[in-house]
Amino acid sequence: EECLEEVELLEEELEEACGTPVSRLKQVVDAMAVEMHAGLASEGGSKLKMLLTFVDKLPIGSEKGIYYALDLGGTNFRVLRVQLGGRRSGIVRQDVERKPIPEHLMTSSSEDLFDFIATSLKEFFDQENDKDSDISPAPRRELGFTFSFPVKQTSVSSGILMKWTKGFSIQDMVGNDVCEFLHQAMSRQGLDMHIAALVNDTVGTLALGHYNDEDTVAAVIIGTGTNACYFERADAIIKSQGFPTSSGGMVVNMEWGNFWSSHLPRTSYDIELDAESPNPNDQGFEKMISGMYLGEIVRRVILRMSKESDVFGPISSNLCKAFILRTPLMSTMHEDESPELEVVARILDEVLGISDVPLKVRKLVVNICDVVTRRAARLAAAGIVGILKKIGRDGSGAVASSRAKGPSSSNRLRRTVVAVEGGLYSNYRMFREYLNDAVAEILGEELAPYVILKDRLSISWPLFLKLNIL
Numbered sequence: 478e479e480c481l482e483e484v485e486l487l488e489e490e491l492e493e494a495c496g497t498p499v500s501r502l503k504q505v506v507d508a509m510a511v512e513m514h515a516g517l518a519s520e521g522g523s524k525l526k527m528l529l530t531f532v533d534k535l536p537i538g539s540e541k542g543i544y545y546a547l548d549l550g551g552t553n554f555r556v557l558r559v560q561l562g563g564r565r566s567g568i569v570r571q572d573v574e575r576k577p578i579p580e581h582l583m584t585s586s587s588e589d590l591f592d593f594i595a596t597s598l599k600e601f602f603d604q605e606n607d608k609d610s611d612i613s614p615a616p617r618r619e620l621g622f623t624f625s626f627p628v629k630q631t632s633v634s635s636g637i638l639m640k641w642t643k644g645f646s647i648q649d650m651v652g653n654d655v656c657e658f659l660h661q662a663m664s665r666q667g668l669d670m671h672i673a674a675l676v677n678d679t680v681g682t683l684a685l686g687h688y689n690d691e692d693t694v695a696a697v698i699i700g701t702g703t704n705a706c707y708f709e710r711a712d713a714i715i716k717s718q719g720f721p722t723s724s725g726g727m728v729v730n731m732e733w734g735n736f737w738s739s740h741l742p743r744t745s746y747d748i749e750l751d752a753e754s755p756n757p758n759d760q761g762f763e764k765m766i767s768g769m770y771l772g773e774i775v776r777r778v779i780l781r782m783s784k785e786s787d788v789f790g791p792i793s794s795n796l797c798k799a800f801i802l803r804t805p806l807m808s809t810m811h812e813d814e815s816p817e818l819e820v821v822a823r824i825l826d827e828v829l830g831i832s833d834v835p836l837k838v839r840k841l842v843v844n845i846c847d848v849v850t851r852r853a854a855r856l857a858a859a860g861i862v863g864i865l866k867k868i869g870r871d872g873s874g875a876v877a878s879s880r881a882k883g884p885s886s887s888n889r890l891r892r893t894v895v896a897v898e899g900g901l902y903s904n905y906r907m908f909r910e911y912l913n914d915a916v917a918e919i920l921g922e923e924l925a926p927y928v929i930l931k932d933r934l935s936i937s938w939p940l941f942l943k944l945n946i947l
């Protein structure tokens with residue numbers, strides 16, 4: 478009994494420290510908008526890098542032709558071909574090939590990595606062109622390249638690799654133009670393609686969202702990591718003056734995983750996770766939100782409870798292993814609907830080596846998952862509303878526009894779409910529901926119906942790399 482009390486105290490403490498009442502979320506919204514301003518004002522002005530993408534137009538659905546795309550950003554890479562039929566037909570056809578990157582290539586030389594990529598692309602290109610007599614002889618093809626590592630763009634189709642992440646480490650590439658490596662490898666394969674665009678995965682998602690729905694203003698990815706981008710007015714991008722854009726705006730890659738604010742509800746578990754991570758003081762927002770970390774936060778809570786009580790039995794050695802509780806397992810426990818929480822019992826046993834816990838303790842575990850996910854989803858929601866605030870789509874222009882009584886008052890209630898993608902968002906129902914609810918809660922019932930979060934954008938996004946941005 479006494480032990481259970483001890484644990485209940487820790488549970489309450491966790492709930493309180495992770496609390497996200499709407500008042501607090503609004504502070505996060507404001508902080509996000511302020512940091513966005515600061516990051517746009519000057520290089521290094523904020524933890525938000527607010528990277529220029531040089532993408533100044535987004536596809537609108539009337540594009541026609543065949544486009545190729547290459548997607549490199551994690552453990553898999555993809556080659557795609559899409560045929561767009563124009564306004565009425567949309568996507569006529571698409572082919573995708575997915576390949577795991579052989580692990581040794583992640584830390585080998587740029588030549589090895591890009592030869593592998595170019596060879597795969599060549600095979601894909603030849604296959605498709607042999608099959609379809611109607612499209613051969615093929616004219617020179619346009620290729621879009623999604624490269625999801627931190628890149629400082631120098632134009633829409635060139636950019637310098639700033640650093641590697643996600644287990645990649647090929648030193649001769651850092652500081653060099655990514656497209657140059659691809660171009661040279663394609664030449665070695667005798668592939669004559671034009672690299673039309675180099676973009677980050679969030680930009681690809683925004684482009685696809687906009688292709689499907691022209692009211693799409695921003696894109697958010699919540700998977701292993703998290704990031705967002707949006708379309709910004711050129712005159713608001715103070716640090717880019719001197720790059721006029723034809724459309725009067727540009728997509729800005731926020732790199733929002735690195736956002737930080739004192740208003741974020743932080744716990745001792747977060748502080749320890751960060752301190753023991755390979756990148757302390759970095760990616761603070763991401764560490765509270767994304768799929769890489771949620772299961773790990775839950776593990777840390779259970780470990781602490783296990784140390785301070787005996788409700789989980791003797792401390793299991795598995796429970797001490799960092800990252801052993803992956804987020805998909807956490808969501809499986811969270812969504813266990815069996816009356817006796819048998820799935821929770823099984824995962825505790827098989828993964829964490831904790832057996833024979835009573836129902837009450839299984840319920841406690843479900844609650845820990847709930848608290849951690851709810852906080853994550855609501856913070857991501859606040860981030861999204863922060864973007865809307867920055868671009869005047871959060872309804873806060875209300876006073877000004879009602880005074881003005883001009884066209885801006887209709888602008889206030891304008892349909893606004895945000896594309897949301899990523900494995901955490903699309904596979905974790907509770908996360909998705911909490912996020913959607915929180916966006917509506919922050920916006921209020923008058924405005925909420927005008928803001929639409931769209932997911933499962935129906936096809937893979939990287940196809941849209943090139944479209945209309947030349």
Ligand code: ADP
Pocket residue numbers: 550551699700701702767768769804805806808809898899900901902904905
């Ligand atoms: P990535 O972000 O690695 O490019 P994804 O967008 O597919 O790829 O996201 C994968 C991540 O999504 C996983 O690392 C995991 O954290 C999370 N995820 C996948 N499936 C689930 C699930 N069923 N429940 C919770 N999280 C999941």
